[in-house]
Amino acid sequence: MSVASVIHSETDFDVRKIREDFPILKQQVHGKPLVYLDNAATSQKPQVVIDAITRYYTLENSNIHRGVHYLSSQATMAYENTRTILKDFLNAASEKEILFVRGTTEGINLVAQSYGRTFFKEGDEIIISAMEHHSNIVPWQIVCEQTGAKLRIIPMNERGELLPDAYEKLFTPRTKFVSIVHVSNSLGTINPVKEMIAMAHCYGVPVLLDGAQAVQHLTVDVRELDCDFYVFSGHKIYGPTGVGVLYAKQELLEKMPPYQGGGDMIRSVTFEKTTFNELPYKFEAGTPNIVGGISMTAGIRYLQSIGIEAIGAYEHELLEYGTEVLSSIRGLRLIGTAKNKTGILSFVLDNVHPHDVGTFLDVEGIAIRTGHHCTQPVMQFFKVPATSRASLAMYNTKEEIDILADAIKKVMKVFS
Amino acid sequence: MSELRDLYQEVILDHNKNPRNFGKLDHANCQHEGFNPLCGDHLFVYLILENDTIKDIRFEGSGCAISKASASLMTTVLKGKTKTEAKELFERFHTLVTSNMDRPVDSSKLGKLAVFAGVREFPARVKCASLAWHTVQSALENDPNIVTTEYNGN
Numbered sequence: 001m002s003v004a005s006v007i008h009s010e011t012d013f014d015v016r017k018i019r020e021d022f023p024i025l026k027q028q029v030h031g032k033p034l035v036y037l038d039n040a041a042t043s044q045k046p047q048v049v050i051d052a053i054t055r056y057y058t059l060e061n062s063n064i065h066r067g068v069h070y071l072s073s074q075a076t077m078a079y080e081n082t083r084t085i086l087k088d089f090l091n092a093a094s095e096k097e098i099l100f101v102r103g104t105t106e107g108i109n110l111v112a113q114s115y116g117r118t119f120f121k122e123g124d125e126i127i128i129s130a131m132e133h134h135s136n137i138v139p140w141q142i143v144c145e146q147t148g149a150k151l152r153i154i155p156m157n158e159r160g161e162l163l164p165d166a167y168e169k170l171f172t173p174r175t176k177f178v179s180i181v182h183v184s185n186s187l188g189t190i191n192p193v194k195e196m197i198a199m200a201h202c203y204g205v206p207v208l209l210d211g212a213q214a215v216q217h218l219t220v221d222v223r224e225l226d227c228d229f230y231v232f233s234g235h236k237i238y239g240p241t242g243v244g245v246l247y248a249k250q251e252l253l254e255k256m257p258p259y260q261g262g263g264d265m266i267r268s269v270t271f272e273k274t275t276f277n278e279l280p281y282k283f284e285a286g287t288p289n290i291v292g293g294i295s296m297t298a299g300i301r302y303l304q305s306i307g308i309e310a311i312g313a314y315e316h317e318l319l320e321y322g323t324e325v326l327s328s329i330r331g332l333r334l335i336g337t338a339k340n341k342t343g344i345l346s347f348v349l350d351n352v353h354p355h356d357v358g359t360f361l362d363v364e365g366i367a368i369r370t371g372h373h374c375t376q377p378v379m380q381f382f383k384v385p386a387t388s389r390a391s392l393a394m395y396n397t398k399e400e401i402d403i404l405a406d407a408i409k410k411v412m413k414v415f416s
Numbered sequence: 417m418s419e420l421r422d423l424y425q426e427v428i429l430d431h432n433k434n435p436r437n438f439g440k441l442d443h444a445n446c447q448h449e450g451f452n453p454l455c456g457d458h459l460f461v462y463l464i465l466e467n468d469t470i471k472d473i474r475f476e477g478s479g480c481a482i483s484k485a486s487a488s489l490m491t492t493v494l495k496g497k498t499k500t501e502a503k504e505l506f507e508r509f510h511t512l513v514t515s516n517m518d519r520p521v522d523s524s525k526l527g528k529l530a531v532f533a534g535v536r537e538f539p540a541r542v543k544c545a546s547l548a549w550h551t552v553q554s555a556l557e558n559d560p561n562i563v564t565t566e567y568n569g570n
Contacts, residue, residue: 372456415481
């Protein structure tokens with residue numbers, strides 16, 4: 001398929017123009033044009049994000065809050081303005097419900113340690129699912145160790161879909177929390193989270209959603225979902241690493257003790273007694289990743305300027321094309337074939353280990369991820385040691401999927 | 417593609433497809449486990465040691481072509497060697513796969529192991545090639561820990 005026909009078929013969505021906004025995509029790798037298909041690990045950054053970082057350090061750098069000088073107030077305004085953008089992005093009720101964290105992992109750890117450690121008791125039960133990333137397993141195991149609570153796992157079918165009936169059966173009077181992934185990083189499954197939250201709420205149980213693989217592909221409205229906690233990472237939504245967002249309902253945050261102590265999170269400190277700052281600052285000890293927050297929201301505004309619906313529709317078209325092209329390769333098995341999924345193409349090949357696939361594709365300029373994708377229980381479920389995973393973003397093209405398919409065929413020939 | 421051919425030489429592809437000395441060794445008096453959880457390479461080596469000599473050696477497990485071929489070729493060269501000779505070979509092999517690209521390869525003492533010279537062009541694959549060798553070293557040294565050649569977290 002020629003480039004011209006690809007662009008013609010995507011008239012509503014000018015992928016060529018979008019690609020121009022991402023300088024890294026212009027480079028060659030091993031003498032071949034870079035085909036970047038590792039977006040679930042981290043997305044590339046548009047020029048506006050890179051510019052926001054440069055502008056901040058060139059013109060605005062200063063520590064925020066409490067500064068009386070010009071630069072400090074500029075930086076404070078810029079940083080606090082991002083909270084408003086994030087509130088609107090998630091449709092939260094108030095800026096008080098938007099906490100800056102280092103990323104999804106820290107957000108989940110914050111909830112596990114602040115909420116879980118405070119409210120879980122011996123014998124309580126925490127529900128997670130069979131397709132969780134390690135970051136939504138291990139923090140709960142740690143808090144289970146600390147409190148005597150136990151994990152309960154929602155099973156899935158061989159397409160990689162959670163089983164709703166089995167989920168409902170997990171609820172008991174001891175169930176205290178549900179923490180599930182919105183979109184699976186290794187399978188691409190979009191979980192029916194709205195229904196799952198409604199069910200948990202029938203039992204009076206709060207729900208956390210791990211949105212690391214969701215916010216860049218679909219509209220997330222925390223009030224419509226009625227989720228209690230929502231977490232995502234900046235670097236997977238076209239922003240920088242080291243910054244992310246934890247949304248939490250204000251009434252829950254009011255009940256939760258601070259996660260870390262230090263500067264900024266206090267109102268007054270004496271050696272006898274410290275009183276804590278109001279929300280959201282109670283949960284934000286120390287100088288935050290100021291440039292991270294500012295540039296992350298530059299990425300989100302960029303995404304909004306294209307339109308999340310349009311991005312989702314285009315990525316879905318790519319996914320359907322990729323599924324068709326890869327499925328037609330004899331000896332290739334797709335892992336994760338849920339009806340409702342985002343652009344994740346995880347696969348295994350007969351007689352070729354994913355690691356060898358990764359090395360062959362790299363030489364062709366193609367970046368994919370091979371391994372367990374931090375979801376070892378998913379690998380165990382599908383009885384594979386690892387998969388090769390191509391993950392799509394708004395700047396990928398059908399032509400790139402063709403390049404991927406051709407390279408896979410080449411690898412299979414070498415190992416036949 | 418020329419670097420790839422250096423890495424995936426015919427001998428390596430052959431040993432991957434038809435690994436030698438593959439399977440459990442009955443009456444082994446020394447065995448060890450090697451596991452790289454990130455990529456999933458997982459193998460067991462079984463040895464029969466008599467007076468410091470490797471009378472027999474086999475391996476089983478699953479992994480990428482490089483790790484499987486490396487384990488297979490290793491068993492063919494280690495059979496009949498003393499512990500000291502095995503250690504020397506391990507060191508030569510290790511130097512081969514980790515040495516700087518500018519350094520010429522001294523293949524005179526490597527024999528068929530020289531096919532792994534291409535690994536040094538792929539730093540990410542050194543851990544695959546060296547897993548079986550480290551596992552045997554640990555077996556010979558009675559190290560109680562499972563061997564891994566991955567150190568980068570996750």
